[in-house]
Amino acid sequence: MQYQTISLTHLDGVATLRLERPEQANAMNRQLRLEMTQAARALKDDPSVRALIITGAGTQDFSSGQDTSEPVDPLRADEWMAEWGALYESVLALDIPTLSAINGFAAGGGLQVALLADVRVAAADARIVFNEINKGIPTITGAALMVPMASMSVIQDMVLSGRAMDGREACAAGIVSRVYEREAFLPGIAALGATLASMSPVAVRLNKDYWRTLRGNSLAEAIAFGRKAHPVAFAALAAAKKLQSA
Numbered sequence: 001m002q003y004q005t006i007s008l009t010h011l012d013g014v015a016t017l018r019l020e021r022p023e024q025a026n027a028m029n030r031q032l033r034l035e036m037t038q039a040a041r042a043l044k045d046d047p048s049v050r051a052l053i054i055t056g057a058g059t060q061d062f063s064s065g066q067d068t069s070e071p072v073d074p075l076r077a078d079e080w081m082a083e084w085g086a087l088y089e090s091v092l093a094l095d096i097p098t099l100s101a102i103n104g105f106a107a108g109g110g111l112q113v114a115l116l117a118d119v120r121v122a123a124a125d126a127r128i129v130f131n132e133i134n135k136g137i138p139t140i141t142g143a144a145l146m147v148p149m150a151s152m153s154v155i156q157d158m159v160l161s162g163r164a165m166d167g168r169e170a171c172a173a174g175i176v177s178r179v180y181e182r183e184a185f186l187p188g189i190a191a192l193g194a195t196l197a198s199m200s201p202v203a204v205r206l207n208k209d210y211w212r213t214l215r216g217n218s219l220a221e222a223i224a225f226g227r228k229a230h231p232v233a234f235a236a237l238a239a240a241k242k243l244q245s246a
Contacts, residue, residue: 001038001039001042003020003035003039004031004035005019005020005021005029005031005032005035006018006019006020006032006035006036006039007020007057008039008042008043010048010049012194012197013048013049013050013051013197014049014050014051014052014053014193014194014196014197015043015046015049015051015052015053016052016053016054016055016193017036017039017040017052017053017054017055018054018055018056018057019032019036019054019055019056019057019062019063019110020057021057022056022057022058022060022061024064024067024069025060025061025063025064025105026056026057026058026061026062026063026064026110027063027064027065027066027067027068027069027110028063028065028066028067028109028110028113029067029069029070030070030083032067033083033084033087034083036087036090036091036113037083037086037087037090040087040090040091040093040094041090043094043096044090044093044094044095049096050096050097050196050197050198050201051096051097051098051099051193051194051196051197052094052096052097052098052099052117053099053100053101053189053193054091054098054099054100054101054113054114054116054117055100055101055102055103055189056103056104056106056110058103058104059103059104059182060104060105061103061104061105061106061110062100062101062102062103062104062105062106062110062111062114062126063105063106063107063109063110063111063113063114064105064107064108064110065107065108065109065110065111065131065132066108066109072230072234073234074231074234074235074237074238075231077227077230077231077233077234077235078227078228078230078231080230081223081226081227081230082223082227084109084112084141084223084226085141085223085226085227087113088112088116088141088145088219088223089219091113091116091117092116092212092215092219094208095201095204095205095208096197096201096204097118097119097196097197097199097204098116098117098118098119099117099118099119099120099121099189099192099193099196100113100114100115100116100117100119100120100121101121101122101185101189102114102120102121102122102123102126102128102167102170102176103122103123103126103185104123104125104126104127105126105127105129106122106126106127106128106129107127107128107129107130107131108129108130108131108132108137108139108142109142111128111129111130111142112141112142112145114128115142115145115146115149115175116145118208118211119177119178119192119196120175120176120177121176121177121178121179121180121188121189121192122167122170122171122176122178122179122180123167123179123180123181123182123185124166124167124168124179124180124181124182125166125167125182126166126167126170127164127165127166128164128165128166128167128170128175128176129158129162129163129164129165130142130143130158130159130162131162131164132159132162133159133160133161133162134162135237136233136236136237136240137230137233137234137237138226138229138230138233139159140222140223140225140226140229140230141219141222141223141226142159143155143159143222144218144219144221144222145219145222146158146175147218148214148215149173149174149175150173150174150175151173151174154173167179167180178192
């Protein structure tokens with residue numbers, strides 16, 4: 001399949017899904033969300049793929065999150081949230097090991113995509129941030145995805161202050177498991193991807209089946225809450241913008 005906003009390549013059983021909007025800091029517009037969902041669903045049915053690496057094009061950005069050139073209509077915020085939910089579920093449904101290679105700036109919804117992976121690694125100079133609070137948007141699913149990784153005190157600080165972490169701080173907080181200096185980043189993720197692909201597919205699948213039971217309904221509940229909360233937030237933003245322009 002031909003994609004416009006992502007690329008999907010295969011090498012020796014390892015698929016690499018790259019967000020391909022470097023001029024827009026790999027921001028996630030509607031087309032990218034839908035293409036990534038389609039790609040993940042296709043990988044689910046591809047027995048030749050033994051591991052998946054998710055990363056961003058270039059060296060500066062994993063993904064800056066929601067594309068601000070596509071403002072969310074408050075009346076369609078529920079639909080917008082449902083599209084994000086479909087993307088999350090398509091990645092989490094994969095039975096192969098998934099690896100997020102955070103090569104640079106990972107913010108908001110872009111960071112949430114990175115959090116979907118089983119294994120998360122970062123460049124030492126990466127910047128990891130929940131910056132939605134600066135835009136008047138709640139971080140619902142992002143918090144739910146990060147709960148198994150970091151303490152609530154760290155999550156609440158990130159969500160409410162919008163402060164960024166570099167790769168080393170994110171590793172110390174448990175958000176990523178490995179950090180690479182910039183010159184070692186690409187060789188490091190290639191080697192790790194190959195290692196993950198070499199493991200028993202049955203054992204991997206059984207591990208992932210169990211991890212899904214640990215997650216329970218937490219993400220589904222967060223998505224459901226987000227489908228109620230985001231229309232309220234976007235309506236408030238629209239009202240504030242209208243007041244400013246009056």
